[in-house]
């Protein structure tokens with residue numbers, strides 16, 4: 538069912554999640570950046586085993602992993618800038634090993650929206666320097682003329698989206714219509730918390746059925762569905 542209040546390509550601005558929505562990274566460089574910094578912090582080997590990463594934000598992943606390792610919040614919060622820098626440097630030093638696969642029809646959708654004059658930004662759980670490496674390696678960074686919502690200063694997706702919306706409206710006007718695209722129930726919930734319509738796309742780990750149950754305004758098997766719909770109109 539389509540509950541969007543207009544055709545999918547008639548919003549003023551779009552906020553895209555990255556992992557599972559635009560790309561899949563076939564490497565595990567971001568994962569190993571977590572393991573590296575967590576192991577240094579805790580003083581013994583720590584991985585992300587048992588931690589929810591999909592739909593989480595990087596600070597949330599750190600928090601959950603440290604909680605599992607028995608580290609109290611106060612011990613690491615003050616060191617967040619240093620933790621972020623260490624993770625970013627880990628990924629940037631290995632940028633050639635970051636191998637994103639661009640998901641089906643992503644470029645076509647971005648081209649279409651750019652051609653129609655829409656403003657494009659990201660709303661992601663990634664730290665900015667890490668998300669930028671992924672999008673640059675995928676050849677997609679140039680589409681995102683709004684920059685947007687990275688997770689550096691936030692603990693939840695709803696906060697990331699809220700900050701991204703404020704940025705978009707400051708740049709483009711208070712009446713700017715904004716649509717979110719994401720691949721997890723967390724994207725749908727964060728969009729809803731901010732009063733935004735959301736297009737859910739089942740190219741991450743969640744199935745079309747699982748996403749549909751969360752009642753996004755529009756649910757797709759992949760972004761190819763949008764391109765096919767445009768071709769028919």
Ligand SMILES: [Mg+2]
Nearest residue numbers: 554556557720
């Ligand atoms: Mg995602």
